[in-house]
Amino acid sequence: MTTVEFDNVTKVYGDDTVALDDVSVEIPEGEFVVLLGPSGAGKSTFLRVLNGLTSPSAGSVEIGGRAVEGNRGEVGMVFQEHYLVENLSAYGNALTGALSRNGFLRSLAGGHDEEDKRAALDALDTVGLLDDAGQRAGSMSGGQKQRVGIARALVQQPELVLADEPVASLDPKAARDVMGYLKRAADEHDLTTITSLHQVNIAREFGDRFLGVKDGRLVFDGREDDLTMDVIDDIYYDGESDGETAPGDAGDDGDLGGATPGNAFDQSATAHEGGGGA
Numbered sequence: 001m002t003t004v005e006f007d008n009v010t011k012v013y014g015d016d017t018v019a020l021d022d023v024s025v026e027i028p029e030g031e032f033v034v035l036l037g038p039s040g041a042g043k044s045t046f047l048r049v050l051n052g053l054t055s056p057s058a059g060s061v062e063i064g065g066r067a068v069e070g071n072r073g074e075v076g077m078v079f080q081e082h083y084l085v086e087n088l089s090a091y092g093n094a095l096t097g098a099l100s101r102n103g104f105l106r107s108l109a110g111g112h113d114e115e116d117k118r119a120a121l122d123a124l125d126t127v128g129l130l131d132d133a134g135q136r137a138g139s140m141s142g143g144q145k146q147r148v149g150i151a152r153a154l155v156q157q158p159e160l161v162l163a164d165e166p167v168a169s170l171d172p173k174a175a176r177d178v179m180g181y182l183k184r185a186a187d188e189h190d191l192t193t194i195t196s197l198h199q200v201n202i203a204r205e206f207g208d209r210f211l212g213v214k215d216g217r218l219v220f221d222g223r224e225d226d227l228t229m230d231v232i233d234d235i236y237y238d239g240e241s242d243g244e245t246a247p248g249d250a251g252d253d254g255d256l257g258g259a260t261p262g263n264a265f266d267q268s269a270t271a272h273e274g275g276g277g278a
């Protein structure tokens with residue numbers, strides 16, 4: 001577990017693309033935080049300054065009281081495109097999470113010790129894939145692959161897990177499953193977690209806290225009860241919803257992640273509407 005602190009963070013790409021605009025926020029240990037916001041709002045950039053993939057143009061970012069400088073081993077990443085080695089088993093992929101702890105060469109030389117192997121099996125157990133440990137990643141479903149991606153991040157023994165749209169390409173049921181496992185991983189391993197999500201209703205099920213980002217600015221910071229229709233409307237539509245389907249991708253099973261903000265929480269009225277999850 002670790003704390004995260006943004007202190008007046010601004011990130012400008014090139015001459016004038018302001019991806020983060022004077023963002024200040026403190027995230028205590030163990031919190032499960034969901035970043036919400038329209039495409040281009042700055043969510044990925046928020047995560048990228050945390051994992052050292054890019055640096056702030058101004059302000060400071062700290063993890064556990066230390067400034068972020070380059071990629072840090074205690075930060076585990078879960079990607080939308082999971083980046084698994086398709087020809088390796090789920091177990092083999094999970095084991096690659098030890099690379100950042102052991103070093104690439106030792107791992108290439110087959111230098112995984114018992115602790116790594118145990119960690120890989122434990123992590124697969126956490127994501128419900130212990131029985132499928134020997135299955136080739138390439139033959140797994142999208143949801144299973146994403147769960148292997150979570151297991152791989154756990155084997156890294158991180159204190160902070162960052163997930164960038166981890167369920168964006170999954171159908172609503174698989175998306176919920178994967179989010180459930182991400183939450184379970186956070187609970188079992190005492191992890192601080194920050195994930196971006198497009199599906200508001202799935203976010204509401206799993207988040208402890210929600211940060212709304214728009215045009216690089218932090219426009220909302222609150223709990224589930226505070227995340228009202230008006231707030232969603234404001235984050236995604238400037239309070240001027242036109243009734244078109246958004247945000248995210250609505251499911252066809254009653255998932256309302258893609259419902260209009262006006263009906264986003266009225267499940268009975270809008271169940272089975274929407275365009276079918278990706």
Ligand SMILES: Nc1ncnc2c1ncn2[C@@H]1O[C@H](COP(=O)(O)OP(=O)(O)OP(=O)(O)O)[C@@H](O)[C@H]1O
Binds near residue numbers: 014040043044045046
């Ligand atoms: N490497 C880059 N170079 C230049 N501009 C960038 C770069 N990365 C992001 N941007 C711009 O910064 C802004 C914020 O992008 P970012 O990817 O952080 O948003 P996002 O909320 O994650 O969007 P999405 O949900 O579409 O992934 C956008 O205007 C984007 O075009």
